Every structure is written in structure tokens, then in C-alpha cells.
Amino acid sequence: MSIPDAYSDARRRSRGARRRRGAKLAAAIVLAGGIGLSPALALAAAPGPVATPAAFEPAAANPAAPVADTEIKTRLDQGNSLTIAGERLHLSLLRRFYAGHGYLPVWDSRPEVAKALWAAVLRAGDQGLDPNLFHAAALINPGVLSPIDRDLLLSDAFLGYADALARGALPVEARNSNEELSPDPVDVVGVLDSAITSPKPSAVIDALAPNTPEYAAMRRGYQTYQAIAKAGGWPRVDAASPGERLRQLQQRLSAEGYLPAGFATGVNDDQTIAALRAFQEHHGIEPDGRLGPATLAELNVSADARAQQIAVGLERMRWLTRDMPATRIWVNTAIQRLQFFQNGQVAFTTRVVIGQLDKQTPEFATTINSLLYNPPWNVPYSITTKEILPKLEEDPDYLERHNMVMRDNGSVTQLPGAGTALGRIKFEMEDKFDVYLHDTPQRYLFARENRRLSHGCVRVQNPRDLASLISDIPIEDINRGIARGTTTRHMVPAPIPVYIVYQTAYVGDDGQIAFAHDYYRRDDAVWRHLVPTAQLPVAGQDYGSQRHG
Numbered sequence: 045m046s047i048p049d050a051y052s053d054a055r056r057r058s059r060g061a062r063r064r065r066g067a068k069l070a071a072a073i074v075l076a077g078g079i080g081l082s083p084a085l086a087l088a089a090a091p092g093p094v095a096t097p098a099a100f101e102p103a104a105a106n107p108a109a110p111v112a113d114t115e116i117k118t119r120l121d122q123g124n125s126l127t128i129a130g131e132r133l134h135l136s137l138l139r140r141f142y143a144g145h146g147y148l149p150v151w152d153s154r155p156e157v158a159k160a161l162w163a164a165v166l167r168a169g170d171q172g173l174d175p176n177l178f179h180a181a182a183l184i185n186p187g188v189l190s191p192i193d194r195d196l197l198l199s200d201a202f203l204g205y206a207d208a209l210a211r212g213a214l215p216v217e218a219r220n221s222n223e224e225l226s227p228d229p230v231d232v233v234g235v236l237d238s239a240i241t242s243p244k245p246s247a248v249i250d251a252l253a254p255n256t257p258e259y260a261a262m263r264r265g266y267q268t269y270q271a272i273a274k275a276g277g278w279p280r281v282d283a284a285s286p287g288e289r290l291r292q293l294q295q296r297l298s299a300e301g302y303l304p305a306g307f308a309t310g311v312n313d314d315q316t317i318a319a320l321r322a323f324q325e326h327h328g329i330e331p332d333g334r335l336g337p338a339t340l341a342e343l344n345v346s347a348d349a350r351a352q353q354i355a356v357g358l359e360r361m362r363w364l365t366r367d368m369p370a371t372r373i374w375v376n377t378a379i380q381r382l383q384f385f386q387n388g389q390v391a392f393t394t395r396v397v398i399g400q401l402d403k404q405t406p407e408f409a410t411t412i413n414s415l416l417y418n419p420p421w422n423v424p425y426s427i428t429t430k431e432i433l434p435k436l437e438e439d440p441d442y443l444e445r446h447n448m449v450m451r452d453n454g455s456v457t458q459l460p461g462a463g464t465a466l467g468r469i470k471f472e473m474e475d476k477f478d479v480y481l482h483d484t485p486q487r488y489l490f491a492r493e494n495r496r497l498s499h500g501c502v503r504v505q506n507p508r509d510l511a512s513l514i515s516d517i518p519i520e521d522i523n524r525g526i527a528r529g530t531t532t533r534h535m536v537p538a539p540i541p542v543y544i545v546y547q548t549a550y551v552g553d554d555g556q557i558a559f560a561h562d563y564y565r566r567d568d569a570v571w572r573h574l575v576p577t578a579q580l581p582v583a584g585q586d587y588g589s590q591r592h593g
Contacts, residue, residue: 115192117147128193129182133200137207140233141199149195150240157245161202164246168205171253172266172355173213174575178205202239202249206232209252212362214573222406222477223566225363225545256368258551259361262354265549265557269351272299277347281340290316293335296343297323326558328379330493342559350549353559356570357549364543365409372541373412373481373514375502377405378548378560380495382481382504384513390553392513397484397495397503404564405500407546410475411539415511417522418460418531419470423448424478427499428456460531468526469507472533473542481542483507496563502544514540 119126120142126133142150151158162183168175178201182189189197207215210230216223230252239248253259272278278299283289291310297303302319309316320339321331327342370388375381377398384392399405423432436442443450448458458464467483477500484503489495504510508526512519515536525532548567552558562568 114147116142116149116196119192119196120147126196128197129179129189131179131182131197131200133196134203134207137203137233138196138200141203141236144233144237149191151195151198152191154240157240158198160245161239161249162198164249165201165205168208170263170267171209172263172358172574173205173208177208177213177574177576178202199236202236203232206235206249206252209249209362210235212359214359214570216363218573220566220569222404223363223546224406224408224476225360225543227363227365228367254361254364254366256361259358261551261555262358262361262549262557266351266354266358268557269347269354273347273351281335281343289335293320293343299347326552326556328558328560342561350559352571353549353562353567354557355574356567357547359570359574360545360547363407364545369541372543373510375481375542375544376547376550376560377407377502377544377564378546378562379550382502382510384510386513392506392510394510395490395495395505396481397486397489397498399498399500400496401563403499405498405502405544406477406479407544408475408477408479409541409543410473411541412471412473412481412514412536413539414472414536415515415534416470416472416531417526417534418468418529419464419466419482420460420531421458421465423456423458424499425455428454432456460529467503467507469511469522471504471507471511479544481507481510 120135120139124135126135126138142148165178166175166180168178179197180201183194183197183201210232211227216226232252235248235252239245242248278296279292281289281292281296283292287310290312291308294303294308294310294316297316297319298305298307300323302323303315307315317333320335321333323343324331324333324339327339329336329338329342370385372385374383374385375396375398376383377396380396380398382394382396383390386392432442432448439445442448443456446458447461447463448456450456458466462468463485465484467485469483471481473480479501481502481504486503487505489497489503490505508519508522511517511522515522515534517534525534546564546566548560548562550558550560
């Protein structure tokens, strides 16, 4: 989102103040600011010189308590977990890291490297991550730690931060079963070893984060909303008087950059209407320029909550492959939209119908390998037992009327035809969820704002156009092939990568940050892993249902 001039000036003034506060950063980590921001927001708002705790000074010898060279190995070999100062450590990563260093302390002999890496950890807020995920509070007061505890905590902080950048603070094995996106594996132990020998250690770790224009734009947006929140946020639009409500609206739109700073005509002029329409477009609302209930609800989401929503969006971006294919299908279920990218550019956009709140479309990556004209629908067992069999008991002709047959094994198939649930074309994909893209005879559904209506598969509004693009088959030939009425398979020239994502904060077509309501109610669980002590909900938690695989 663009920043008003007033906020640009405020941010320039605040940078000088933040530099003066650099020496107080240690206290900021413990106190996490005093303006109602979460620890992650408070920390990220204070970049600049980093106060170096005594954790990075060589440990003084303690003749009364000599440390054997094997103590680290002994600690790492005890049990299946390791906790220091109440903090859980990444035991498997530590074992691999110290095995490469002879199970000896690493950081006493490398204080400058440790300082550089610690500075990177304290900048984790720039990535939407809380430094306290990486033992920031525990390491601020190293006097209570033994030399070995301190060394282990530092190593775990660096490894944990590297791992969070490489694949997310909430890795795939810790997520719900319907969130399966994950980048290619990264050897974070090897990366940390490379950082140790690099002239720029922190740059080696920072390079693990996504390096895309979209991720950079999201980081800028995160900083923008933090700055707005730190400056006091924006006014609520709730006055009873129409005139006063209009002034509140103008102040609110001005705060987020949709109107010039200080704009307050008190008149519902063309500029105000255009600004409100732009706001609506960035929040998934029909851009009619009217202050309806849905628009009012989005206007009154706080700047702090928006920053949290962007932090979740950054985390979801870390779940993606770092080598994103230039040609791909991208389905963002949060906005019920499919895009086809060709050579890195959007070549096609269409609406989709996605899973109902209790039959949610999962997040995963796969490929389309073929097209199926006039596909039959092999009804999933769960749908057969929960929906079709009860209807069959009430109506013995139900199967015949819906062009369905029951097989000897009790399964049900809907035969190809005009009314088949999959329509006239299916995009064949392999995934454990048995989710795929397909046509539908229910064309009227695409006109609805709420298109969360399927059993989990993705129904495509313009499937023949998409099929033509990915197969290099003229749409006229596709139409003729379908008109024959037989079920036929056509291989695509090369597998087409498909990414089905759920991003409630994302980069819009105009390059600005846009938001969607969290109808699937997934954001809050992600946020709790980004800021362990967070209690505030992410924006848009008032509707929806629990997730199902």
C-alpha cells in the first residue's frame, strides 16, 4: 500500500530516533514496546545499531568448574529433547552442527561472527518473525548461563533463524494436514558453516529468504503498516452523524494513502468515491464506492491487525519453492481466483469455485499432465455414503435421474454428459487429496461473491480457454473433441506446475498490498507460531469454520 507523504516524513524522523535507541534494544526485546504492538512489531520497528550482550565476549575461565571438551556431546546425546533456560532447542540440527566441530564450543573463538549473526537474528522482525523465537530474551542476560549453555543457545538461535527463513517458522511437519506447501530442502547446518567462513555472515543467512519481487513488496508493506500502527493507527468510521462519518472516512482513507494527507473536505466528492473504490478493490469488495457493511467492517480493521496479516502472508511465501516456474497455474483460494503465468507474466485470469468451509480446498503443489474430455465422475466414498446413499433411500430413481451407476463394489460413477459434476473437461493432477481443476455445469455459481461451494476441488469458470493455453490446442479443436461425446485423454506438451495457495495478504495486480477475509480461519494458527505470546487475532477471524483435510 502506498504511504502518505505524512507517514514518509514520520518514518524519516523516526529513523534518527531509532538509531539513538539502538543501545536500548536489549530492553526492547524484553519489554516489546509500550504502545500495544506485539513483540514482533515492536522489535521490527527498531532497526539500527545492535546492542551487543556479553554473550559474545569470550567466557572467563572458571577454575572451580572446568568444562570438559565432551560436555556438549554428552548434553546432546541425552534423550530426545533439550531445553535451556526454558527454551526448547532443535536437537537434531545441533547434533549435526557440533559433530562437524568436534563437539567443541564454537562462538567464544568467533565473537565477531557471532555478533554479525546475532544482529541478523535481531532483525528477524523485518521478515515478520519474532526474535524471541530464536532465544533473544534468554540471550540478553547471559550471566545466568553457563558457557556451554550460552554456546548451545547461540548455535540454536542461528540454526533456528536460518531454518525459519528457508522453509518457514511453521514447517510442513508442524502444520495442519491440508497445508502441504514446502520449498526444496535446505541444509541449514551447511549454510551456517558457510556463514562462519564468510566475510558477510549475516548475508549468507538472509539469502535463505525468498528473493522475489512479491516477497520484497510484502516486506515493504509490512514496514508500512507497522509505521502506521506505531503512529497511532487510523480512526474508526462509526459516527452516527452522516457528515461526521464522512470526515472519519476521509481521515481513514488518508491514513492508508488512498487520499492525500489531511484530506477532509467533508463532501462525498469524486475523489473520495474513487479512493473508496480503490480501497474496496484491495479488500475483495465489489467496488461500488458505497459505505456498506462489508466495507465498513474492513475499514475498521486496525493497522496492527493488518501488519499481523502481512506477517502471516510472508510466512506463507516462505513455504513456496525458491525457484518458482515462470509458466505455472496459481490458484489463491482466499480470493477465489486462478491465474495462468506464461514466461513470468499473467496470461489468463478467471474465477473459481472452491471448497466449502467444512470441505476446504487444501494448499499444495502438483502438476497437470493431461486433459480429459467428457470425464466421468468417480464419486468419492465419503460423498457416496454421506450424500448419495441417503438420497437413494428416499428416491429409488435418484441414480438414474442423475446419470449415475453403482458398481459391484458399491462405488458410484456419474457417466459423462451435459450434467456431469465435472462438466466437459477435467485437468488431471496427482495429489493425495484427490483435488483437481475441472469444468462445471453450474455456470451461474461464478457470478456469486461467495464461491466456497465445492467439496474441495476447484471449478474453473473458463476451462476451455485455460485448456487451450496449457496444451497449445486451438479452442476450436477442443470444442470439436468435446462435441464427439466420448471420453478421451490429451497429454499436455509438458507438465504444468500448479500451486494452490491460501494468501489473505498478497500483492495485487497493481503491485500494492491487498487483503482478503480469512474465511477458512487459518491465519490465526500461523500467527501464533510467529509470535508465541500473541493473543490478538489476525484480521478477519469472525467468520468461517474449523479446517478439515
